[in-house]
Amino acid sequence: MKKLINNPRHVLREMLEGFVDLHPGLALLEEEAVVVRAELPVPASRPVALLSGGGSGHEPAHAGYVGPGMLTAAVAGDVFTSPSTDAVLAGIRAAAGPAGAVLVVKNYTGDRLNFGLAAELAHDEGIPVEIVVVADDVALRDTVEAARRRGIAGTVLIHKLAGAAIAAGKPLAEVAEIARAAAADLGSMGVALGACTVPTAGKPGFALGDNEIELGLGIHGEAGVRRGPMQPADTLVAEMLDAIVSDRSLGRGDRVALLVNGLGATPPLELSIVARAALTDLAARGIVVERAWAGNFLTALDMPGCSLSLLRLDDARLALLDAAASAPAWPGGGRIGPKRRIAAPVPAPTAEVVVIPSPLADALKVAGLAVAGAFEKAEPHLTDLDSRAGDGDLGASMVRAAEAIRALPGTAWATPAVALKSVGDALRRAIGGSSGPFYATALLRASRRLSGVATPTPAAWGEAFTTAVQAIADLGGAKPGDRTMLDALHPAAEAFAAAVAGGKSPAEAWAACVAAAMAGTDATARMRPRLGRASYLGDRAIGVPDAGAAAVLVWLQALKPIIR
Known part of the structure; x- marks a missing residue:
C-alpha cells in the first residue's frame, strides 16, 4: 500500500x-x-x-x-x-x-x-x-x-x-x-x-477482473x-x-x-x-x-x-x-445554458487553381497509401517504445495519420508539391502533440521547394528532403545527438543526397537513406535525451530507441519498394 x-x-x-x-x-x-x-x-x-x-x-x-x-x-x-x-x-x-x-x-x-x-x-x-x-x-x-x-x-x-x-x-x-x-x-x-484501499486494511476491499x-x-x-x-x-x-x-x-x-x-x-x-x-x-x-x-x-x-x-x-x-453558499467544496453555479456549437473560422476563399496531374500522380498515391499501411502495422511497436520513454500516444497518432492519408481525395496526389502539401495539411489536423506540427512544417517547406515541378529529378527530391529536415530542426530547436526524430532524418537526408550526387540510382540512394536512418535510430538507444518528454527521464531513457526516430524509419522503409 x-x-x-x-x-x-x-x-x-x-x-x-x-x-x-x-x-x-x-x-x-x-x-x-x-x-x-x-x-x-x-x-x-x-x-x-x-x-x-x-x-x-x-x-x-x-x-x-x-x-x-x-x-x-x-x-x-x-x-x-x-x-x-x-x-x-x-x-x-x-x-x-x-x-x-x-x-x-x-x-x-x-x-x-x-x-x-x-x-x-x-x-x-x-x-x-x-x-x-x-x-x-x-x-x-x-x-x-x-x-x-x-x-x-x-x-x-x-x-x-x-x-x-x-x-x-x-x-x-x-x-x-x-x-x-x-x-x-x-x-x-x-x-x-x-475497489478502494482503506489505510488500516492496506489492500483493496474486493477484486475485479480487467x-x-x-x-x-x-x-x-x-x-x-x-x-x-x-x-x-x-x-x-x-x-x-x-x-x-x-x-x-x-x-x-x-x-x-x-x-x-x-x-x-x-x-x-x-x-x-x-x-x-x-x-x-x-x-x-x-x-x-x-x-x-x-x-x-x-x-x-x-x-x-x-x-x-x-x-x-x-x-x-x-x-x-x-441561493448563495460559500462552503469550501460547494462549486455554486450549475446553470445549464443552451448548447453552443459554433463553426470554426475558415479562411477566405481563394481563386480555384486548375492543377494538371503530373505523370507521377498514381505513384504518389501508391506511396502515400504504403506509408499509411506501414503506420497502421507499426502501431503496437511505436506505442511500446513511446510508453517506455514518453506518454505512449505515438502509435495512436500515427494511426490517425494513416487514416488522414487514406481520406485524401484523388486530386491531392496530382503533383509532388500538391501531394506534399495535402499530406502536411492532413497530418496537421489529424495529429496532436509534437509530431503533427513537425511533419506538417516539413512537408509544407518541401512542397514549396518542388512547386511547379511536375517530375522532380533525384537531386531535386534530395534538396526537398534536406529542406524538410531543416524545417523540423528550425521549429523544434533540436540537432543530431539530442535523441529525437532528427537522429534518423538528418543522416537519412544526407545519405540520400550523397548517393544521388555520386551517381547512384534512386533505388540505391534510397537504400542508403534507409540504412542511415536505421543506424541513427539504433544510436538513439545509447543517447541521453536532451529535448522532448523523454528528457525528463534522463539516463532512465537509455536503452530504448527514440520512438519519433523509429516512426521515421517506418515510413522510410515503406517507400523503399516503391522508389525505382
Whole structure:
C-alpha cells in the first residue's frame, strides 16, 4: 500500500487539521473530530444549526460543506466508520442554540444510531433536534425495502437545500420538512471500475477482473449489487439513469438537478464524458435538467468510478439551490445554458487553381497509401517504445495519420508539391502533440521547394528532403545527438543526397537513406535525451530507441519498394 499518510490510526485528526488550516472560516474542536464555522454568534442568537457527517474517506464530504449557506458543523468518524455519539453531541453543542438543529444522516445503521442517540441527549439539554435521513441509493430497489436503502452522494444536495432554507430564516420544523421532502424526491446510483484501499486494511476491499465493473455500489468500499462487463460510458450512464428515472417516477417535462459525482480516482476527463452522456440521455427522455454539477462531492477514498444523482425540482427548490453558499467544496453555479456549437473560422476563399496531374500522380498515391499501411502495422511497436520513454500516444497518432492519408481525395496526389502539401495539411489536423506540427512544417517547406515541378529529378527530391529536415530542426530547436526524430532524418537526408550526387540510382540512394536512418535510430538507444518528454527521464531513457526516430524509419522503409 502506497499512501501519503503517517500512522494509519492518525489519518482522521491529521486530515481535519490540514483541512481546517487551509480554510480560515472553519475551526476544529480540540477533543472531538468536529469541524464548525469559526465565528458563530452566541448560542442565544444562533439560527437553526445544520449538521451532517459520517465516516471519513468521503472527502470533500463532510467538512467541505461547512460554511455560510450550508452546514454549520460536520462530525467525522474514522475511515468508513460512524462518528461516536459523544462526537455528534459535541457538534450539536458547538453549533446549535435554542433554535435547534437539523441532523442530515445517511441511511447507515451506525450513523442512524449515533446521530439518533445524540439527538435524544441534546433534547434533554434543551436543544430541539430534527433528524432527516437520506436513503437515495436506487440500486437497492429490488434488494431491500425503501426505508433501508443507503444514503450516498445525493446527500450533498440535501445539505444545500437545508442550508439555504436556514439562511432564509426558516424555523426548525420547516427546514426539516423541506429536507425530508427533497430526500424523498432524490435518487442516486453508482458504478465502480475498481475497489478502494482503506489505510488500516492496506489492500483493496474486493477484486475485479480487467473487464469487470460493479454496479450499484455503496460508498464504503463494499461491492455493488451486481458485477458485469465493462461497457462504454454512454451505456453505463443509460443503465444508471434507467434505474433512477424509473424508481423516482420521472417523466417528460419533469425538472431535475443532476449531480455527477466522482468516487475519488476518476479524472475530470471521464466525469465530463459521463456528464455529457447524462445530459444527452435526459434530454432524449424529455427531462429538463435545470442545474448540473460534475466533480468529486462525496467519494470513497481512491475508488475509480462515479455516481449519478437526480433531484426533482420545482421553483422553490431551484431558488434554494441557487441561493448563495460559500462552503469550501460547494462549486455554486450549475446553470445549464443552451448548447453552443459554433463553426470554426475558415479562411477566405481563394481563386480555384486548375492543377494538371503530373505523370507521377498514381505513384504518389501508391506511396502515400504504403506509408499509411506501414503506420497502421507499426502501431503496437511505436506505442511500446513511446510508453517506455514518453506518454505512449505515438502509435495512436500515427494511426490517425494513416487514416488522414487514406481520406485524401484523388486530386491531392496530382503533383509532388500538391501531394506534399495535402499530406502536411492532413497530418496537421489529424495529429496532436509534437509530431503533427513537425511533419506538417516539413512537408509544407518541401512542397514549396518542388512547386511547379511536375517530375522532380533525384537531386531535386534530395534538396526537398534536406529542406524538410531543416524545417523540423528550425521549429523544434533540436540537432543530431539530442535523441529525437532528427537522429534518423538528418543522416537519412544526407545519405540520400550523397548517393544521388555520386551517381547512384534512386533505388540505391534510397537504400542508403534507409540504412542511415536505421543506424541513427539504433544510436538513439545509447543517447541521453536532451529535448522532448523523454528528457525528463534522463539516463532512465537509455536503452530504448527514440520512438519519433523509429516512426521515421517506418515510413522510410515503406517507400523503399516503391522508389525505382
